[in-house]
Amino acid sequence: xxxxxxxxxxxxxxxxxxxxxxxxxxxxxxxxxxxxxxxxxxxxxxxxxxxxxxxxxxxxxxxxxxxxxxxxxxxxxxxxxxxxxxxxxxxxxxxxxxxxxxxxxxxxxxxxxxxxxxxxxxxxxxxxxxxxxxxxxxxxxxxxxxxxxxxxxxxxxxxxxxxxxxxxxxxxxxxxxxxxxxxxxxxxxxxxxxxxxxxxxxxxxxxxxxxxxxxxxxxxxxxxxxxxxxxxxxxxxxxxxxxxxxxxxxxxxxxxxxxxxxxxxxxxxxxxxxxxxxxxxxxxxxxxxxxxxxxxxxxxxxxxxxxxxxxxxxxxxxxxxxxxxxxxxxxxxxxxxxxxxxxx
Amino acid sequence: xxxxxxxxxxxxxxxxxxxxxxxxxxxxxxxxxxxxxxxxxxxxxxxxxxxxxxxxxxxxxxxxxxxxxxxxxxxxxxxxxxxxxxxxxxxxxxxxxxxxxxxxxxxxxxxxxxxxxxxxxxxxxxxxxxxxxxxxxxxxxxxxxxxxxxxxxxxxxxxxxxxxxxxxxxxxxxxxxxxxxxxxxxxxxxxxxxxxxxxxxxxxxxxxxxxxxxxxxxxxxxxxxxxxxxxxxxxxxxxxxxxxxxxxxxxxxxxxxxxxxxxxxxxxxxxxxxxxxxxxxxxxxxxxxxxxxxxxxxxxxxxxxxxxxxxxxxxxxxxxxxxxxxxxxxxxxxxxxxxxxxxx
DNA sequence: ATTGGCAGTCCAGTGCAACGAGTGCCAGAC
DNA sequence: GTCTGGCACTCGTTGCACTGGACTGCCAAT
Numbered sequence: 001x002x003x004x005x006x007x008x009x010x011x012x013x014x015x016x017x018x019x020x021x022x023x024x025x026x027x028x029x030x031x032x033x034x035x036x037x038x039x040x041x042x043x044x045x046x047x048x049x050x051x052x053x054x055x056x057x058x059x060x061x062x063x064x065x066x067x068x069x070x071x072x073x074x075x076x077x078x079x080x081x082x083x084x085x086x087x088x089x090x091x092x093x094x095x096x097x098x099x100x101x102x103x104x105x106x107x108x109x110x111x112x113x114x115x116x117x118x119x120x121x122x123x124x125x126x127x128x129x130x131x132x133x134x135x136x137x138x139x140x141x142x143x144x145x146x147x148x149x150x151x152x153x154x155x156x157x158x159x160x161x162x163x164x165x166x167x168x169x170x171x172x173x174x175x176x177x178x179x180x181x182x183x184x185x186x187x188x189x190x191x192x193x194x195x196x197x198x199x200x201x202x203x204x205x206x207x208x209x210x211x212x213x214x215x216x217x218x219x220x221x222x223x224x225x226x227x228x229x230x231x232x233x234x235x236x237x238x239x240x241x242x243x244x245x246x247x248x249x250x251x252x253x254x255x256x257x258x259x260x261x262x263x264x265x266x267x268x269x270x271x272x273x274x275x276x277x278x279x280x281x282x283x284x285x286x287x288x289x290x291x292x293x294x295x296x297x298x299x300x301x302x303x304x305x306x307x308x309x310x311x312x313x314x315x316x317x318x319x320x321x322x323x324x325x326x327x328x329x330x331x332x333x334x335x336x337x338x339x340x341x342x343x344x
Numbered sequence: 345x346x347x348x349x350x351x352x353x354x355x356x357x358x359x360x361x362x363x364x365x366x367x368x369x370x371x372x373x374x375x376x377x378x379x380x381x382x383x384x385x386x387x388x389x390x391x392x393x394x395x396x397x398x399x400x401x402x403x404x405x406x407x408x409x410x411x412x413x414x415x416x417x418x419x420x421x422x423x424x425x426x427x428x429x430x431x432x433x434x435x436x437x438x439x440x441x442x443x444x445x446x447x448x449x450x451x452x453x454x455x456x457x458x459x460x461x462x463x464x465x466x467x468x469x470x471x472x473x474x475x476x477x478x479x480x481x482x483x484x485x486x487x488x489x490x491x492x493x494x495x496x497x498x499x500x501x502x503x504x505x506x507x508x509x510x511x512x513x514x515x516x517x518x519x520x521x522x523x524x525x526x527x528x529x530x531x532x533x534x535x536x537x538x539x540x541x542x543x544x545x546x547x548x549x550x551x552x553x554x555x556x557x558x559x560x561x562x563x564x565x566x567x568x569x570x571x572x573x574x575x576x577x578x579x580x581x582x583x584x585x586x587x588x589x590x591x592x593x594x595x596x597x598x599x600x601x602x603x604x605x606x607x608x609x610x611x612x613x614x615x616x617x618x619x620x621x622x623x624x625x626x627x628x629x630x631x632x633x634x635x636x637x638x639x640x641x642x643x644x645x646x647x648x649x650x651x652x653x654x655x656x657x658x659x660x661x662x663x664x665x666x667x668x669x670x671x672x673x674x675x676x677x678x679x680x681x682x683x684x685x686x687x688x
Numbered sequence: 689a690t691t692g693g694c695a696g697t698c699c700a701g702t703g704c705a706a707c708g709a710g711t712g713c714c715a716g717a718c
Numbered sequence: 719g720t721c722t723g724g725c726a727c728t729c730g731t732t733g734c735a736c737t738g739g740a741c742t743g744c745c746a747a748t
Contacts, residue, residue: 025740025741026742027740038691038692040690040691040693041689041691043741047742047743060696060697060741060742061697061698061699061740062740063740104575231444239601239605240598240601243597243601246598253587254584257584257587261581261582261584369709370710370711371709381721381722382722382723383710383722383723385721385722387710388720390711391711391712402730403728403729403730404710404712404727405727405730406710406730407709407710
């Protein structure tokens with residue numbers, strides 16, 4: 001069981017390790033922080049922290065470093081987010097405001113963010129695909145599974161399987177299905193695929209509650225398909241910072257560089273990170289779905305683009321990063337960017 | 345003096361070193377290539393090559409590696425450009441043709457090129473600034489020097505000093521200058537700054553030959569200013585390839601990453617590379633103006649964008665790269681890109 | 689619960705010797 | 719003149735043993 005002081009020790013270990021890249025020992029902590037207890041006591045606390053998997057020793061008889069779980073505990077409960085300095089805020093304002101068009105503003109944003117954090121910065125550039133719905137087909141696979149096929153004027157076909165609500169015991173017979181198909185097509189054909197979601201919501205109003213549940217599933221499937229198909233790009237900056245923190249990547253920075261070059265994958269990962277109440281989302285080390293990013297952490301924030309939709313902005317760096325400062329930077333830049341784009 | 349066979353030895357050294365990253369010794373050459381002479385003879389040739397600064401030994405009693413000058417000799421006189429395989433050509437075609445808009449085609453191009461070469465690929469995205477000329481001012485600095493000031497509607501002011509032709513002994517007096525100023529402004533004010541060059545050419549027709557020379561200088565200065573002001577972007581891909589060839593960078597890849605992130609600097613460098621008769625330009629190691637790129641070579645090619653102007657495309661990698669293949673790849677992709685964009 | 693002390697562990701650095709790849713040079717052969 | 723085989727020499731690399739230092743874990747005492 002980790003005591004109250006144990007958590008303070010964890011905080012000290014994280015801060016010290018982030019600052020020095022040296023595994024931190026009990027003596028260091030006693031010297032550098034005023035806990036008012038002896039090294040042996042700290043050692044006991046550290047044993048408890050290790051027991052709980054929050055810290056680990058690279059080898060017997062060396063100091064401890066935080067594990068992914070330790071960093072998680074730190075960012076969730078122990079880190080206080082420092083506000084940016086006035087100078088930094090001013091720099092963000094003036095630099096971003098000089099941007100000409102959206103592309104330029106985002107390019108500036110990503111550079112600014114990478115300089116502010118000394119990490120790799122990423123910004124999602126929302127690009128709305130201009131395809132129109134040509135036809136939607138529904139095929140019954142079994143009593144509880146439905147295949148939804150979306151055909152657009154670009155000639156592209158996407159399909160997706162939908163699990164129907166279990167509670168709904170009235171099977172969809174061919175007749176009903178035909179009606180549903182006709183209604184959905186009536187409501188959607190000829191529309192831009194980005195308008196599919198609102199149109200479906202409107203359609204749902206006209207249906208009985210049981211059918212509405214089915215429609216919702218179909219709508220979700222279509223939304224997911226459209227989402228997958230967005231040709232969003234990713235702006236990157238500060239790759240050099242990866243090389244600068246090379247020593248934090250045991251093997252090499254190669255897998256990291258490979259991962260961030262896979263824009264499609266990174267975008268999905270980025271989109272799937274859900275913001276917490278602080279307006280950021282953090283994915284630490286092996287929490288990360290991509291193996292290449294096992295030694296890196298990603299902070300994501302959201303900004304509201306001119307179209308009103310939420311796009312992502314974030315930084316990526318070694319798990320050994322200054323979370324407090326980076327959270328502050330991502331939040332500040334995201335907030336300012338939303339404001340700037342909202343005004344226009 | 346390097347003999348005929350000496351150059352063959354150089355070619356062998358370059359090829360072997362590029363393939364193996366091992367300094368190559370006389371014995372290796374005798375074993376692997378059939379020169380029909382003994383190792384001692386090769387050693388003599390190598391001594392001559394070293395004398396001429398074409399190869400060097402990392403330390404006494406080790407094999408030789410090519411110097412920048414050696415690579416230069418290789419690409420200028422010894423390398424034969426291998427044509428791409430049919431499969432590769434087909435891959436280029438089909439992959440690029442799927443691109444939606446210019447941005448998308450270029451994004452695909454840069455990825456394609458980096459995969460083809462296993463190097464960092466760069467593509468210049470031409471962006472024409474939409475500013476209009478508001479006023480042009482001419483100020484005499486001395487008998488032979490003139491200050492040209494360009495003011496555009498964005499409120500931006502650029503100035504440039506022009507050296508007047510020495511042969512022209514009639515000094516420009518204030519009166520004449522005034523007339524010239526009026527004519528230039530008459531011809532240019534209100535025009536897009538990208539149209540400055542053709543408009544000036546038209547104006548030159550109306551002037552006397554002596555004045556025409558002056559106008560040409562002014563025109564060149566304005567063109568240079570406009571060129572500097574272009575907000576061209578650079579698309580990058582394959583940064584991971586740098587990490588993959590990490591061992592070719594004695595210190596670290598950090599300075600290289602830093603250099604390619606400086607888009608403005610890279611663009612200027614890129615633009616200043618003049619294509620040779622093979623349609624490519626090669627800058628090797630320390631020939632490069634940027635210190636951070638002292639261990640890298642850049643190959644540049646040109647493609648004709650839809651607007652008809654020439655933009656750059658290229659690859660960047662360690663000086664120890666497969667020049668033959670990379671030249672072929674850059675040429676093929678540049679050519680195909682021009683064709684694709686020309687059709688539209 | 690906390691502390692001082694002590695034995696034990698492991699890493700990083702150092703010095704040394706043996707090894708091997710490759711050169712430079714020279715005297716002799718073609 | 720050009721080429722060749724041979725030989726001494728130079729260095730980088732590898733393996734090994736050794737030492738110093740930085741920690742930890744545990745225990746008995748407070």
